[in-house]
Structures are given as C-alpha cells and as structure tokens.
Amino acid sequence: MAAMELWIIISIGAAFLQNLRSALQKSLKAELSNWGATAARFVFAAPLAAAIVIGLSAMRDTTPPVPGSTFFFYGVVGAIAQISATALLLHLFSFRNFVVGTIFSKTETIQSAILGFILLSETLSGHAVLAIAVSMIGLILLSLPENGIGQRNWIDKTALLGLGSGACFAIAGVSYRAASLSLPSGDFLIRASLTLCFVTLFQAVLMLIFLKYKEPGQLRRLFKAWRISALAGIAGGLASLGWFAAMTLQQAVLVKAVGQIEIVFSFAASIFFFRESIRGREIAGIALISIGILLLVLLDS
Numbered sequence: 001m002a003a004m005e006l007w008i009i010i011s012i013g014a015a016f017l018q019n020l021r022s023a024l025q026k027s028l029k030a031e032l033s034n035w036g037a038t039a040a041r042f043v044f045a046a047p048l049a050a051a052i053v054i055g056l057s058a059m060r061d062t063t064p065p066v067p068g069s070t071f072f073f074y075g076v077v078g079a080i081a082q083i084s085a086t087a088l089l090l091h092l093f094s095f096r097n098f099v100v101g102t103i104f105s106k107t108e109t110i111q112s113a114i115l116g117f118i119l120l121s122e123t124l125s126g127h128a129v130l131a132i133a134v135s136m137i138g139l140i141l142l143s144l145p146e147n148g149i150g151q152r153n154w155i156d157k158t159a160l161l162g163l164g165s166g167a168c169f170a171i172a173g174v175s176y177r178a179a180s181l182s183l184p185s186g187d188f189l190i191r192a193s194l195t196l197c198f199v200t201l202f203q204a205v206l207m208l209i210f211l212k213y214k215e216p217g218q219l220r221r222l223f224k225a226w227r228i229s230a231l232a233g234i235a236g237g238l239a240s241l242g243w244f245a246a247m248t249l250q251q252a253v254l255v256k257a258v259g260q261i262e263i264v265f266s267f268a269a270s271i272f273f274f275r276e277s278i279r280g281r282e283i284a285g286i287a288l289i290s291i292g293i294l295l296l297v298l299l300d301s
Helices: 003-028 034-043 045-060 069-092 098-105 108-120 126-143 157-182 188-214 216-224 226-249 252-259 261-272 280-299
Strands: none
Touching: 003 034, 003 226, 003 252, 003 261, 034 045, 034 188, 034 216, 034 226, 045 188, 045 226, 069 157, 069 188, 108 157, 126 252, 126 280, 157 188, 157 226, 157 252, 188 216, 188 226, 216 226, 226 252, 252 261, 261 280
16 A cells, blocks of 8 residues: 555544544533643543553564654644644634634645745645645635625634634644654654654643643543543544654645545534534535545545
8 A cells, every 4th residue: 555545544534533532522511621621632642642652662572763852842842832723722712703713723734835845845736736725615615604704804813813723733733744754763653653652741741730720620520521531532642643644654734635524524423413404505615625635635646
C-alpha cells in the first residue's frame, strides 16, 4: 500500500474517532464545565499515549528516538496552540451568532497551507488547491446562519475569534508535523506516538494545573465521571495518534483537507441516530466536501 493511500485511510479514521470524542464530550457537559469537559481529552489520553510508546518499543525490542531541542520547541508550540484554539472556540460559542465565526475557524486548512509553505517549504499541486477550494465552499454552505450572512455587523468579534481559532489549529497541525519529522529515527508510527505522548502529557499537566487553581471543583467532577471521561480520552487519544501519523506521512494541509469528512460523519449521525431533518443547502455542502475529498484522493495520489 502506498504511503499516500495509507495517510488518507488514517485521516478518515481519525476524523471518525474525533467525531465520536466530540459526542462523548457533549454528554460530559451535563456534569462538567466547558474547561472540565475539554480537560478529559488530554488527561485521560496521556496514559494511553505513554502506553502506546512503551508497547511499540517492547514489541519491536527497540528504544524510541531521542528528541532534540527542535522537537520540544515545536511540540510545546503545537500543544499551547491547540489549547488556545479550544479556548477561543469555547469563548466563541458564548455568542449568539457563533455560526458566522465557525466559517472563519474552518479556514484552518488554508492557513495550514500557508504555514506549511513558510515553516517547512511545502507546496501544493494545482489539483490539491482545487480540491481544498471545493471543500471550503461546502464548509461555508454548512456554516452559514439560517438567514445568510447579510445581517448587519456580521464581521465582528465572533468572526475574529473564529479566525484566531483556525489560525491556532493550523499552527498546532504544522508544529506537530515539524516535531515528528525532527526526530532522528523511527518509522512514521513511532514518530507519531512519541510526539503524541509528549504533547498530551504536557497538555494534561497544564490542564490539571489550570483546573486546580481556576475551577478546583471540576477536578473532583472530572474523575467522578471517569467512565465517560476515559472513553472520551481514549477516542481523542486515538484520533490524535491518527492525525499525528497522517501528518508524519503527508503535509498537514492535505491531512486537514481529508479530515473535513468529519462534517459528513456529524450530519450522518444527526440523520440516522438523532432523526433530525436536513436542508437542501446542507446537502449541497456535504456533497461539495465529499467531491473535494474525492478530487484530492483521486487526482493527487
């Protein structure tokens, strides 16, 4: 199996697991604050990430590669950027017109392309640019509010928060790829696992410290709801491993483009599990996202 085919399969699997993690976190919000539910993905994913590195090393009877300063620099930058992106989205969703901001947060794919070019000198083919553009149009159709974007003051603080969130997610993705590629040895799986282990441990420590001093009651509630929290952490940890592995094999922007299929999974769950109706514009948006992914897979492989 070619590497190109492998990273596509891994990306789709990661998107599915990420959608599952989001559903579990949604159920946690009945018992936890936004920050408490967010912490679950890091706190309970960290032990899993460490176990994966230990397990891989034992099975292969090898030691993990020794990280250098470049690895730790990009790992910390990516970890903080991911937490910042989450914080911005949480603040974003406190506004009534948060849907408009969501449009801008989805510019993560384009911003990943720009950062990949600046930091890693990576370029995109014409086919990839076309595929990403088609998917972005589909995302915009899905993100538009009920009455369109013609209302007064639609470009406001919400839009700026959305742009900031997308930028932080883009920085995180490119940073994780840079950290993984900086490792001196190992195949894509051990590189991704070691990067995931460091990042999630760092994020878990930061979140635990934050909750202890800012929302001390949430720590007790978080561990009291350990069953769902652990499932969310496992799903999130495996999703992150998938993203890291895919971004070790391929440019972050292309991985993010394929990862947009998560929107399709979300709407599928809405229709088949929650029995919710779907509008024509949303069907068009899903179709464009699917076409964009197919173009990326078929024309750029």
